[in-house]
Amino acid sequence: MISIGATRTATRAAELGTAQTTGRSGRVRGIGVRVLSLAVLLGLWWAISAAKIVDQQFLPTPGAVWRAFVRANSWHELAPGVPREVRGEQNYFLWEHLLASLQRIGVGAGAAVILGPLVGFGLGTSRTLATIVEPYLNFLRALPPLGYIGLLIVWFGIGDTSKIWLLFLAAFPPLVIATMTGVHGVSADRVNAARSLGANRRQVITRVLLPATLPEVIGGIRVAIGFAWTTVVAAELDNGIPGIGGLAYLSGQRLDTPLTMACIIVIGLTALGLDAAIKRIGDLAVPWKGKA
Incomplete structure (x- = not known):
C-alpha cells in the first residue's frame, strides 16, 4: 500500500x-x-x-519618433543656435502631460467606477426603474464625445471640470449596463434557494447577487476605462495643456508628426498598462471566475 x-x-x-x-x-x-x-x-x-x-512628413522614421520622445522629456534648446533652453514640450515634460491626463481619468472615470455599479445594481433589481432609465443610458452611450464636448464647455468652462465630466459620461453608461447585465444573469433558482434557506434581502444581495455580478462589473470597468481613455484627446482639445491628448492634438496642428506619433504610442501603451492592471485586480477580486 x-x-x-x-x-x-x-x-x-x-x-x-x-x-x-x-x-x-x-x-x-x-x-x-x-x-x-x-x-x-x-x-x-x-x-x-x-x-x-x-513622405516622412506623414510617416517619420522610428528614430525621429524616438528623438521627439527624448526631446519631450528633457531640457533642450528652443531652436538650433538659440542658447535658451526650454523644458520638454509646452513647458512640461511628456510624463507630466501623461500624469495630468491620468489624474483627469482618475477623477472622472473613478467617479463612474464608484457610481456606475451602484446605479446598475439598483436598475438591475428594479424592472420599473430599468424600463424608465435604460433608454436614456443607451442614448448617452451612443453619443460620440465630440458631439457634446462643446455643450460641456458652455456649461462648465474650458477648465478641468468639463474634461472630467466628459470622461465621467464616457465611462458611466458601460458600467451601469454591464452591472445590470450581471444582475439579470443571476439564476432565479439561486436567489430562491437562498430565500428558502432563510436569507433576507440584504443577505441575498451580499451573498448571492453581488458575488455573481462582480465578474461582469470588473469586465464593465475594463470597457469603461478603455472607452474613457480613448476620449482623452477629445477631452483635451481645448485648454488641454498639460495633457497627453492635448499635446498630441497641438503637435498635429503644428505638423510635428514625430511628436504626434510619440504621443500616440504613449497613449496606446498606457491603455495597455491600465487594462492589464484592471485585469490583474479582477483576477484577484474574483478568483472563482471560470471555475466550476
Missing part, C-alpha cells in the same frame, strides 16, 4: 512538474512571438520611411 501511495504521489508530482514546465515554455514562446512581431513591425516601418515610399 505504501509503495502504491508513493507511486501515485510521485506520478502526481511529475504531472504537476510537467504542467508547470509546459506553462513556462508556453509563456516564453508567447513573449518571443510578440517580440518578433514587434521587431518585424519596426523593421517594416523603418524600411518604408527610409525608402521614402511615404
Whole structure:
C-alpha cells in the first residue's frame, strides 16, 4: 500500500512538474512571438520611411519618433543656435502631460467606477426603474464625445471640470449596463434557494447577487476605462495643456508628426498598462471566475 501511495504521489508530482514546465515554455514562446512581431513591425516601418515610399512628413522614421520622445522629456534648446533652453514640450515634460491626463481619468472615470455599479445594481433589481432609465443610458452611450464636448464647455468652462465630466459620461453608461447585465444573469433558482434557506434581502444581495455580478462589473470597468481613455484627446482639445491628448492634438496642428506619433504610442501603451492592471485586480477580486 505504501509503495502504491508513493507511486501515485510521485506520478502526481511529475504531472504537476510537467504542467508547470509546459506553462513556462508556453509563456516564453508567447513573449518571443510578440517580440518578433514587434521587431518585424519596426523593421517594416523603418524600411518604408527610409525608402521614402511615404513622405516622412506623414510617416517619420522610428528614430525621429524616438528623438521627439527624448526631446519631450528633457531640457533642450528652443531652436538650433538659440542658447535658451526650454523644458520638454509646452513647458512640461511628456510624463507630466501623461500624469495630468491620468489624474483627469482618475477623477472622472473613478467617479463612474464608484457610481456606475451602484446605479446598475439598483436598475438591475428594479424592472420599473430599468424600463424608465435604460433608454436614456443607451442614448448617452451612443453619443460620440465630440458631439457634446462643446455643450460641456458652455456649461462648465474650458477648465478641468468639463474634461472630467466628459470622461465621467464616457465611462458611466458601460458600467451601469454591464452591472445590470450581471444582475439579470443571476439564476432565479439561486436567489430562491437562498430565500428558502432563510436569507433576507440584504443577505441575498451580499451573498448571492453581488458575488455573481462582480465578474461582469470588473469586465464593465475594463470597457469603461478603455472607452474613457480613448476620449482623452477629445477631452483635451481645448485648454488641454498639460495633457497627453492635448499635446498630441497641438503637435498635429503644428505638423510635428514625430511628436504626434510619440504621443500616440504613449497613449496606446498606457491603455495597455491600465487594462492589464484592471485585469490583474479582477483576477484577484474574483478568483472563482471560470471555475466550476
